[in-house]
Amino acid sequence: DAGVIQSPRHEVTEMGQEVTLRCKPISGHNSLFWYRQTMMRGLELLIYFNNNVPIDDSGMPEDRFSAKMPNASFSTLKIQPSEPRDSAVYFCASSFSGSGELFFGEGSRLTVL
């Protein structure tokens, strides 16, 4: 079975540009999470969805960040406009019925110059 698939694996962009990160969760999982990893804060939850509905977006840093889940097999995290402080590794994870055990993708490393 394929795990959580994220793209792109690496993204280098210039400040002010729009960035879109993509995630395909494990088939059958009904919860999807976006995390950001930084040295200072570790794994920081940005937003999570349950059955495609956003449940908690309190971790989204500011209005420049938005996330969508148009169907059970796809989610996007968009940053517009991007800033250097957004540079981090962004992880997508999925789980089934909130078992607590999340399955993570390999992450998207974002560098904003």
Added chain:
Amino acid sequence: DQQVKQNSPSLSVQEGRISILNCDYTNSMFDYFLWYKKYPAEGPTFLISISSIKDKNEDGRFTVFLNKSAKHLSLHIVPSQPGDSAVYFCAAVQARKIHGSSNTGKLIFGQGTTLQVKP
């Protein structure tokens, strides 16, 4: 407002010895705790978990201890092996019902502890 804290950024132990990684939490509503392991350039992977109704869970070389009164959990690795070198994240979750049908939880992670096991 860090609800889950790992106060030791790094730990170095000798192969064969015990590794003890610590984690503290502040939210008494958390009812399930997990440890994840992360290698460079990979996503975190689940290692072991414990429910709040237990105080110990063991899986091979890995044991997690929970002290609810102290809001503290620890991960013991015995014996430690070089392949255990990785970043370890503790996480906590409070299960909740959404729309009366499914359970889901907001998994909160600590900052991580980098373990180095020396041969």
